[in-house]
Amino acid sequence: MPVAARHPGLEDVAARYRAPLLRFFRRRLEPGEDADDLVQDVFSRLAGQDLAAIAHIQGYVFQVAANVLRDRARRASVRSIMTAVPDGFDIVDEASFSPERILQSREMLQILIAALYELPEMVRIVFSHYHFDGVAQVEIARRMGVSLSTVEKHMARANTHLLQRLRKER
Known part of the structure; x- marks a missing residue:
């Protein structure tokens, strides 16, 4: 058609x-x-x-x-945050992944996952749809029956929480 x-x-x-x-x-x-x-x-x-x-x-x-x-x-901003190199990581040779770097990365990933589960369910769902499923915020708002402003506030809350947890663990 x-x-x-x-x-x-x-x-x-x-x-x-x-x-x-x-x-x-x-x-x-x-x-x-x-x-x-x-x-x-x-x-x-x-x-x-x-x-x-x-x-x-x-x-x-x-x-x-x-x-x-x-x-x-927003996507570019989050991408830059998520790809930022934590203190203590040497990016001179990205191809050399030492066991220590792999362990640090796994620990940071576990911290992020735990921090995600600390968020209220609605905030976590919005964050997951946007970052993991690639759904636009307008579409998330439509699917969940909430305003775009509510989706934006949930995203800001999730981003702030995750950044605070990462800074706290460094």
Whole structure:
């Protein structure tokens, strides 16, 4: 079944807003970053919406675009935190994994897992969906029947708790 048949109006919205969305993203991205992927993400999020029922489609489209940028920045932020090298780790030769480094990594992983289980269930579920399943925060909010703000607060709470536990254990 064609996309337009499944999602009335999506093809028209895509034709009308593709170029403006590309400009929107290119103004906000570093040179060389791919704005086309973000535009595609916007349209994939819009695909699940009843676009005919939205009174101010332009505002809605650009709010979705802003959310895509925000989600991308959050993922990049968490990625940088999760890939940060703990004190005492030597990154000169990443290929040499000594038994001591492997043990330290396993201990840090166990600390993170324990810290995850210290979180309230809803916070842990939100964190897990986002980081382990790759589900966008907007989609998590929809699936769980909560607001996007609630999902964002749960993510912030989880991130803060995990960082505190890692700092405490170092």
